[in-house]
Amino acid sequence: MSKDQLIVALDVDSRAKALELVSELAGHVGFFKVGMELFYAAGIGIVQEIVAAGAKVFLDLKLHDIPNTVGRAARVLVRSGASIINVHAAGGSAMLQAAGAAAREEAHRLGMPAPLVVAVTVLTSIDRETYQQEIGFSGEIADRVRAWALLAQKSGLDGVVCSPREITLVRDACGPEFKIITPGIRPAGAQLGDQRRVMTPGEAIKAGASHLVVGRPVTGAADRIAAIKNILDEIN
Numbered sequence: 001m002s003k004d005q006l007i008v009a010l011d012v013d014s015r016a017k018a019l020e021l022v023s024e025l026a027g028h029v030g031f032f033k034v035g036m037e038l039f040y041a042a043g044i045g046i047v048q049e050i051v052a053a054g055a056k057v058f059l060d061l062k063l064h065d066i067p068n069t070v071g072r073a074a075r076v077l078v079r080s081g082a083s084i085i086n087v088h089a090a091g092g093s094a095m096l097q098a099a100g101a102a103a104r105e106e107a108h109r110l111g112m113p114a115p116l117v118v119a120v121t122v123l124t125s126i127d128r129e130t131y132q133q134e135i136g137f138s139g140e141i142a143d144r145v146r147a148w149a150l151l152a153q154k155s156g157l158d159g160v161v162c163s164p165r166e167i168t169l170v171r172d173a174c175g176p177e178f179k180i181i182t183p184g185i186r187p188a189g190a191q192l193g194d195q196r197r198v199m200t201p202g203e204a205i206k207a208g209a210s211h212l213v214v215g216r217p218v219t220g221a222a223d224r225i226a227a228i229k230n231i232l233d234e235i236n
């Protein structure tokens with residue numbers, strides 16, 4: 001497993017707290033996730049600061065709107081220097097294509113590498129009952145994840161965000177180059193919190209995940225460096 005395969009989620013509500021975590025963990029982790037809490041609190045500048053500090057950023061804003069709006073928003077996000085951005089697969093192929101094309105065009109215009117654009121499938125906090133009874137989908141989560149992964153691939157995107165339980169089926173459907181980014185990672189014995197479809201870090205890497213996203217099991221630990229070392233040990 002390479003250093004860049006572990007992405008630590010900076011789910012905090014200020015620039016100061018985020019930069020403190022980055023400086024504490026930087027020797028052990030090279031990739032951080034900026035999600036909506038931190039982005040809403042600190043703005044796009046926090047992404048630029050983390051990139052300037054030498055780390056990579058997954059900018060997780062889960063865009064989901066009409067194709068024109070998502071394409072234009074994706075263009076702005078590319079300027080942050082993020083290495084990965086994401087959109088909801090439920091937006092459909094026109095929206096997915098708009099996001100991918102806009103990201104590639106803007107990166108080309110600026111002479112920078114294009115970020116990976118990935119589609120969020122079925123959130124890892126959703127279980128079968130919620131999926132069927134509340135959201136109103138029929139069928140199995142796994143089949144929807146496979147269909148959305150194929151839609152994302154056909155729409156020119158680089159990969160998906162899905163639960164580790166679906167890694168194998170997405171890998172089989174979409175091939176070895178397709179990126180599979182998995183939150184819902186819980187070391188053995190860790191609290192689930194709101195996560196429902198989980199696996200341990202070692203299981204997820206063994207199943208073929210490209211990247212693991214881990215938040216609270218690291219950031220909420222009394223000894224965060226030890227928590228990271230335990231994750232890497234379990235994988236190795």
Ligand SMILES: O=C(O)c1cc(=O)[nH]c(=O)n1[C@@H]1O[C@H](COP(=O)(O)O)[C@@H](O)[C@H]1O
Pocket residue numbers: 009011033035060062086120122123124125161162163183184185193195213214215216217
């Ligand atoms: O897109 C994501 O990153 C994401 C998708 C998903 O299905 N589930 C999910 O948990 N996430 C994000 O991954 C992180 C997981 O955090 P922890 O549950 O604290 O490890 C959070 O920042 C979520 O916003």
